[in-house]
Amino acid sequence: MSVYRNLFLPLAALIFFTILFCLPGSAFPKEDWLSEVYFDKWVHIGIFTVLLFLWSRAFQINRVVFSIVLILLAIIYGFLIEFIQDQFVTNRSWDLGDVIADFVGSICGALAWYGYKKNRPL
Secondary structure, three states, X not given: OHHHHHHHHHHHHHHHHHHHHOOOHHXXXXXXXXXXXXXXXXXXXXXXXXXXXXXXXXXOOOOHHHHHHHHHHHHXXXXXXXXXXXXXXXXXXXXXXXXXXXXXXXXHHHHHHHHHHHHOOO
């Protein structure tokens, strides 16, 4: 039963973020000062940080090789999201900058997990 409980939050987050990524471009505010601070890239970094942390926590990752596998899966997910946005979502397009931000967020999520795991009380 605990396996299902551990997977609930990362699966719920994955579904929620996938829905957000698939919203049409008209559902978002028009570019203004937010584009000056690369807000979209920061959002991608934040989302992938959360996803990697939650999945690492669910599987209690304790070896670097497993973190690398999760990061690779996250990058594949990022590529798929960009492809789906480009091909199937209105007013959305492929953006390599988003994929790079996804990668950076994945690394941050893995590092956050190792920092949390190292500093949490027994």
